[in-house]
Amino acid sequence: MTKASHISRKPVGRDRVIFNILSHIILAVLSACCLLPFILVLSGSFSDQTSILTHGYQLLPENFSLDAYKTLFKIPEDLLRAYGVTILVTFTGTFLGLFLTSMAAYVLSCRSFRFRYHVSFFFYFTSIFGGGLVPWYIFNTKYLHFHNNIIALILPILINVTYLLILKSYMTSIPEALYESAKLDGAGDFTIYWHVALPLCKAGLATVGLFIALNYWNDWYNAMLFLDEGRSDLYPLQYFLNNILTKAQALSAAAARSGLPMSDVPSEPMKLAMTVVATGPIILLYPFLQKYFVKGVTIGAVKG
Amino acid sequence: MKKHKSLLLKDLRENRVKWLMILPAAIVVILMCYIPMGGIVLAFKEYNYHDGIFGSPWVAFKNFEYFFQSGKAFTVTRNTILYNIAFLLVNTLLQITCAILLSELAGKWFKRITQSVMFFPYFISWVVVGAFVYNMFNFEFGAVNTFLEKIGADPIDVYSNKAVWPFILIAVSAFKNVGYGTVMYLASIMNIDSQLYEAADLDGATMWQKIRYITLPCIRPTIVILFLLAIGTIMKGDFQMFWQVTGNNPMVLDVTDVIDTYVTRSLLELQEFGMTSAAGLYQSVFSFILVLLANKLVKKVEPDYALF
Numbered sequence: 001m002t003k004a005s006h007i008s009r010k011p012v013g014r015d016r017v018i019f020n021i022l023s024h025i026i027l028a029v030l031s032a033c034c035l036l037p038f039i040l041v042l043s044g045s046f047s048d049q050t051s052i053l054t055h056g057y058q059l060l061p062e063n064f065s066l067d068a069y070k071t072l073f074k075i076p077e078d079l080l081r082a083y084g085v086t087i088l089v090t091f092t093g094t095f096l097g098l099f100l101t102s103m104a105a106y107v108l109s110c111r112s113f114r115f116r117y118h119v120s121f122f123f124y125f126t127s128i129f130g131g132g133l134v135p136w137y138i139f140n141t142k143y144l145h146f147h148n149n150i151i152a153l154i155l156p157i158l159i160n161v162t163y164l165l166i167l168k169s170y171m172t173s174i175p176e177a178l179y180e181s182a183k184l185d186g187a188g189d190f191t192i193y194w195h196v197a198l199p200l201c202k203a204g205l206a207t208v209g210l211f212i213a214l215n216y217w218n219d220w221y222n223a224m225l226f227l228d229e230g231r232s233d234l235y236p237l238q239y240f241l242n243n244i245l246t247k248a249q250a251l252s253a254a255a256a257r258s259g260l261p262m263s264d265v266p267s268e269p270m271k272l273a274m275t276v277v278a279t280g281p282i283i284l285l286y287p288f289l290q291k292y293f294v295k296g297v298t299i300g301a302v303k304g
Numbered sequence: 305m306k307k308h309k310s311l312l313l314k315d316l317r318e319n320r321v322k323w324l325m326i327l328p329a330a331i332v333v334i335l336m337c338y339i340p341m342g343g344i345v346l347a348f349k350e351y352n353y354h355d356g357i358f359g360s361p362w363v364a365f366k367n368f369e370y371f372f373q374s375g376k377a378f379t380v381t382r383n384t385i386l387y388n389i390a391f392l393l394v395n396t397l398l399q400i401t402c403a404i405l406l407s408e409l410a411g412k413w414f415k416r417i418t419q420s421v422m423f424f425p426y427f428i429s430w431v432v433v434g435a436f437v438y439n440m441f442n443f444e445f446g447a448v449n450t451f452l453e454k455i456g457a458d459p460i461d462v463y464s465n466k467a468v469w470p471f472i473l474i475a476v477s478a479f480k481n482v483g484y485g486t487v488m489y490l491a492s493i494m495n496i497d498s499q500l501y502e503a504a505d506l507d508g509a510t511m512w513q514k515i516r517y518i519t520l521p522c523i524r525p526t527i528v529i530l531f532l533l534a535i536g537t538i539m540k541g542d543f544q545m546f547w548q549v550t551g552n553n554p555m556v557l558d559v560t561d562v563i564d565t566y567v568t569r570s571l572l573e574l575q576e577f578g579m580t581s582a583a584g585l586y587q588s589v590f591s592f593i594l595v596l597l598a599n600k601l602v603k604k605v606e607p608d609y610a611l612f
Contacts, residue, residue: 015510023405024414030402031421034479037436040447044439056450057439104329107322114315119326124612126337128536128595132584133567134577135343136336138357144335159332189321218429221544225572242431245438246551268445275435282427290420293427297484298491 045272068269082240090216105167106193127161152226170204207296347585351577367582384562399485423483434548492526536595
């Protein structure tokens with residue numbers, strides 16, 4: 001991304017001028033399209049219930065109001081618990097996943113490991129063939145007893161073969177001589193992995209770790225499959241939001257706990273306020289983390 | 305074979321630590337992928353909870369017959385494939401256009417902001433995208449209908465209108481994925497040797513000529529490979545997208561149901577294990593064949609980029 005773009009040094013021609021105007025317009029329009037849904041949700045969350053019910057959602061709030069957020073934070077327990085579950089799952093899953101993935105990637109990157117192609121294929125095969133949802137679901141619920149178990153939110157997306165291969169290609173670029181000299185100093189494989197390989201691929205670890213964290217933060221699918229309504233205390237943030245949006249009773253339950261009569265609950269702006277609260281951390285972190293994701297996409301594109 | 309085995313045993317002894325380091329990841333993959341693979345026998349069984357996967361009685365191809373005769377097989381396969389083709393064409397076109405425009409932009413901040421804004425939707429969950437769709441298309445207070453009313457047009461009820469869904473889904477897919485692909489193609493354009501452009505400048509080439517005769521031919525391999533690899537996943541519907549965007553709305557299932565949503569819905573709502581595993585196996589086998597085919601084609605065009 002650092003390379004300069006291909007700007008001609010000659011006087012600016014007419015084609016360049018037209019091109020510049022066109023490209024600014026196209027990119028501005030497309031960016032506006034990407035931004036629009038966010039603005040609509042933000043504006044809706046700051047509107048009052050009556051103006052939405054009479055005039056609908058608009059680009060700018062008709063009557064600015066903080067009611068939705070006030071109601072939401074009147075009963076913060078559910079929301080905070082969902083946040084807590086998501087944070088717990090994201091941290092555990094990311095560190096465990098990164099540890100297991102990088103450890104396996106280190107071994108697969110060792111040229112001295114005779115079976116590295118076989119083992120790589122063992123991992124790779126799972127990304128091109130699977131048994132389908134039903135056997136997986138039955139095995140997880142009937143035999144592993146994942147039903148209503150927080151492990152069901154962690155284990156299914158713990159190991160991602162693509163990330164394993166990305167880390168492997170990072171580690172393959174480490175000169176073998178470094179491993180050799182560590183070995184001469186009497187270091188075992190785990191020591192080499194921990195003290196030589198890991199420090200040398202910090203950028204790769206950051207990139208892959210962020211992708212894993214993002215997957216955990218955004219996961220609602222496993223919660224939908226494995227958690228009953230009775231265990232709503234295990235609901236992660238995104239599934240909690242999903243229920244507020246799609247199930248009327250989730251919202252009325254929240255209303256009942258806030259002590260407000262259902263008719264006084266700003267249900268429409270509340271749905272959007274909830275969306276804003278669930279997306280907030282990603283929006284805030286995005287500017288700082290974007291470059292790692294760009295790196296990840298670029299590597300993934302070159303070779304998986 | 306025997307020699308191979310003794311080699312493996314020897315290696316297990318000598319490289320004990322290395323094998324132990326692979327073990328935890330391997331166990332996760334065995335539990336989450338390989339053991340469930342054995343469960344594909346369910347497609348040929350009538351599952352009951354008591355007897356489990358292996359104790360339930362065999363029914364040969366009855367589950368498949370049921371799936372194909374229900375008429376659902378054709379609808380969901382058609383939807384899956386047609387949507388994937390449409391997504392691929394529209395997204396690729398937009399991604400390449402954006403990448404070329406961004407690569408030629410001189411203004412640094414405009415470039416950075418537009419690229420960041422377009423990449424951002426990739427990071428939000430499908431639940432949030434579902435909220436966006438609700439916010440825009442809800443019949444009573446959706447922003448689209450608010451706007452239509454303001455300009456004096458009739459409001460549209462998307463939840464019973466089959467014709468609009470392909471457009472909504474294509475737009476949502478573009479919204480979520482164009483930024484990601486743009487980053488990818490932009491990286492590929494940045495790898496082009498800048499001397500080519502300098503030489504073209506000396507020859508007095510116009511912008512369009514440079515794009516037409518340098519940029520596009522240089523990123524052609526990337527385009528071709530990504531296209532071919534997409535063949536391998538053409539039978540796989542983006543479950544999270546279809547589930548959240550359509551809200552599982554029964555009125556428009558004819559045009560929005562893909563294999564993955566059909567299987568999940570049948571599993572969760574009907575507890576229909578036999579037929580859904582048959583549908584799942586049908587999808588897995590076809591996908592597998594398509595991946596092999598795609599890989600073969602890539603090998604022919606660009607051997608370096610073959611998957612295996």
